[in-house]
Amino acid sequence: MSGFVTGVGLWTATHPSAAAWIAGEAASSPASPSGEGIPPRARRRATPIARMAADALAEALVPTGRTGADVDLLLASVGGELANTLETLRLLGEDPPASSPLRFGASVHNAALGQLAIPWENRRFASALAARDDRIVATGLLEAVGRVATGAGDAAVVFCDEAWPVQGGPAAAVALVISEAPRGDRPPIARLGPVRRAVASDLGVGTADPALEDCPVRDALRLADALLRGVTGVLPLGDADADGLRWTVSVEPA
Amino acid sequence: MRLPPLSITACALACALGDHEHDVRASLRAGRSGLVRWGADQGLPFSTWFGAIPDHDGGAQRPVPAFLRDHDSRQARIAHAALAPLQDAVDDAKARYGADRIAVVIGTTTGGMGDTETRVEALRAHGGFDDGWSLRRQHNAHATADGIAALLGVAGPVFVQSSACSSSAKVLGTAQRLVAIGVVDAAIVGGIDTACRYTLLGFHGLGILSEHRCRPLSAAREGINLGEAAALMVVERDDTPATPRAWMLGVGETSDAFHATQPRPDGSGLAAAIREGLAIGGMAADEVDLVNAHATGTPLNDAAECAALADVLPHHPPIVGTKGWTGHTLGAAGAVEAVLSVMALEDQWSPGTLTEGPPLAEGAGLDLPREPVAGPFECVVSTSAAFAGHNAAVVLGRG
Numbered sequence: 001m002s003g004f005v006t007g008v009g010l011w012t013a014t015h016p017s018a019a020a021w022i023a024g025e026a027a028s029s030p031a032s033p034s035g036e037g038i039p040p041r042a043r044r045r046a047t048p049i050a051r052m053a054a055d056a057l058a059e060a061l062v063p064t065g066r067t068g069a070d071v072d073l074l075l076a077s078v079g080g081e082l083a084n085t086l087e088t089l090r091l092l093g094e095d096p097p098a099s100s101p102l103r104f105g106a107s108v109h110n111a112a113l114g115q116l117a118i119p120w121e122n123r124r125f126a127s128a129l130a131a132r133d134d135r136i137v138a139t140g141l142l143e144a145v146g147r148v149a150t151g152a153g154d155a156a157v158v159f160c161d162e163a164w165p166v167q168g169g170p171a172a173a174v175a176l177v178i179s180e181a182p183r184g185d186r187p188p189i190a191r192l193g194p195v196r197r198a199v200a201s202d203l204g205v206g207t208a209d210p211a212l213e214d215c216p217v218r219d220a221l222r223l224a225d226a227l228l229r230g231v232t233g234v235l236p237l238g239d240a241d242a243d244g245l246r247w248t249v250s251v252e253p254a
Numbered sequence: 255m256r257l258p259p260l261s262i263t264a265c266a267l268a269c270a271l272g273d274h275e276h277d278v279r280a281s282l283r284a285g286r287s288g289l290v291r292w293g294a295d296q297g298l299p300f301s302t303w304f305g306a307i308p309d310h311d312g313g314a315q316r317p318v319p320a321f322l323r324d325h326d327s328r329q330a331r332i333a334h335a336a337l338a339p340l341q342d343a344v345d346d347a348k349a350r351y352g353a354d355r356i357a358v359v360i361g362t363t364t365g366g367m368g369d370t371e372t373r374v375e376a377l378r379a380h381g382g383f384d385d386g387w388s389l390r391r392q393h394n395a396h397a398t399a400d401g402i403a404a405l406l407g408v409a410g411p412v413f414v415q416s417s418a419c420s421s422s423a424k425v426l427g428t429a430q431r432l433v434a435i436g437v438v439d440a441a442i443v444g445g446i447d448t449a450c451r452y453t454l455l456g457f458h459g460l461g462i463l464s465e466h467r468c469r470p471l472s473a474a475r476e477g478i479n480l481g482e483a484a485a486l487m488v489v490e491r492d493d494t495p496a497t498p499r500a501w502m503l504g505v506g507e508t509s510d511a512f513h514a515t516q517p518r519p520d521g522s523g524l525a526a527a528i529r530e531g532l533a534i535g536g537m538a539a540d541e542v543d544l545v546n547a548h549a550t551g552t553p554l555n556d557a558a559e560c561a562a563l564a565d566v567l568p569h570h571p572p573i574v575g576t577k578g579w580t581g582h583t584l585g586a587a588g589a590v591e592a593v594l595s596v597m598a599l600e601d602q603w604s605p606g607t608l609t610e611g612p613p614l615a616e617g618a619g620l621d622l623p624r625e626p627v628a629g630p631f632e633c634v635v636s637t638s639a640a641f642a643g644h645n646a647a648v649v650l651g652r653g
Contacts, residue, residue, distance in 0.1 A: 080395065085452075086377065090378055110640070114509075122509055128415070132400055146428070166377065
């Protein structure tokens with residue numbers, strides 16, 4: 001089981017691109033995701049999740065020579081459209097219920113994928129996954145690698161959570177394009193080895209900003225950091241259990 | 255690419271037709287729909303029909319075991335009650351492969367929504383949940399899978415597909431790939447969605463919730479009836495010594511790229527999913543003996559689905575829709591209909607579509623039986639479609 005990482009994209013409020021992340025250039029004031037990867041007419045209705053996913057995916061696709069129409073699309077998110085869902089629940093609790101059909105349709109977990117796939121005219125496989133913080137990256141990678149390794153073509157997986165109204169950390173999105181073979185005119189960034197439960201030690205990669213340690217997809221930021229800095233080894237994903245085992249991914253030279 | 259099939263070695267089904275598979279079978283044989291009228295008595299500002307799990311043995315009322323109290327919700331209780339028929343097969347699989355070689359992949363859209371919505375006022379008033387309610391452990395979609403994994407003591411990958419109404423059809427594709435690439439040897443898969451105002455009011459707001467009994471595949475169709483269900487399966491690699499109830503041959507998964515809440519009218523996205531599922535399963539279109547269609551009873555879905563089925567299956571196998579019996583169970587629908595398809599393969603018998611009115615014009619030339627259908631059935635296709643245009647087609651073979 002393996003695949004090549006051929007593209008990496010990233011969005012946080014302080015580092016709105018992988019380029020900014022690797023340069024260590026934090027924005028002076030927090031930014032909102034631009035959603036520029038979504039055509040303007042569709043962008044107006046795009047949720048924050050869709051906008052930050054679009055920003056990260058657009059950056060990840062550049063070196064691959066692929067467009068948003070010719071990759072599988074996977075969204076892996078701990079809470080999905082949580083803020084929208086809770087607001088929908090609040091509005092539905094009013095007398096009379098006040099939510100709009102548009103808001104309801106946009107509150108489901110896979111809504112962001114539709115907001116990307118429709119304007120991108122992507123008619124391929126798409127899946128919206130959810131898992132616990134310490135499993136979200138491992139399971140998202142397994143689903144993406146599962147598609148690639150069974151001959152489906154390239155997969156773009158975006159790990160993405162918005163800032164939750166309660167009980168959550170800041171927003172972040174990390175997109176990876178995973179390919180069976182090198183793509184585009186640039187060499188692959190790394191090769192992904194097994195995703196499995198194992199003992200792993202800290203590889204010295206981080207999230208650039210201590211506040212991001214509370215982000216539900218913090219392990220995706222660590223993985224992006226390793227990929228962007230050329231760090232290889234067995235990267236821990238999540239916390240160790242009582243036996244010292246945790247989900248890990250092997251990041252290997254391409 | 256053709257993939258090895260999965261052996262379906264155990265099933266569990268709780269839905270409006272009964273809280274155990276044998277009750278479901280008895281209701282279908284007796285021609286008893288599980289839909290009941292809901293309205294003001296359930297706090298709704300409108301009237302509709304709903305497929306509620308009957309809860310004969312009080313499972314949905316029983317608290318989950320103490321070690322799982324952190325996950326407690328009505329959805330967790332229903333999952334807990336529904337899991338019992340899987341226990342022997344899970345224990346066998348754990349002994350055969352090891353707990354870390356078994357995945358849990360569940361389709362759901364609601365998670366603990368029904369419980370969260372009773373606490374939204376506290377969130378507004380206090381900026382938090384004042385009774386310890388946890389978004390991570392109880393509300394979020396993944397909480398359902400986390401609870402099932404803990405209950406069954408499995409330690410492989412645990413996650414949720416939350417792709418609206420095709421969620422629990424897609425989990426079968428995920429499991430097939432996880433086995434094919436050697437990550438696991440078995441998986442507990444399925445779907446669970448439970449009653450909540452969020453979906454009832456949301457679909458009513460979209461104008462697609464029917465105040466009458468739903469009329470799938472009928473010219474008189476005017477919308478859906480919702481329902482709740484837990485449908486779960488144990489699937490294993492194809493060389494398992496366990497006796498298969500049926501084979502999961504392949505799942506096709508595509509996107510419409512058309513509209514957030516409406517299907518592509520020509521059905522081409524769903525047609526592509528059916529073709530892909532057949533290719534993965536190594537089946538030819540003319541080998542399909544029965545279709546359990548998504549058949550929600552909305553004007554747009556049923557028309558698009560008939561276009562897809564007419565295109566891909568020109569030999570016109572019988573097409574039945576079962577949502578008139580169960581209601582549309584949303585994130586659980588794909589798994590409910592997969593289990594009903596397993597039962598059809600075993601029994602060589604399928605219920606017809608429970609509906610009213612003349613057949614829909616778009617189904618002209620198709621075989622749309624309303625009376626029960628007898629086999630032979632060697633291959634059944636179950637279709638699902640969803641918000642965001644996410645289609646799935648599950649191809650199942652006789653065990």
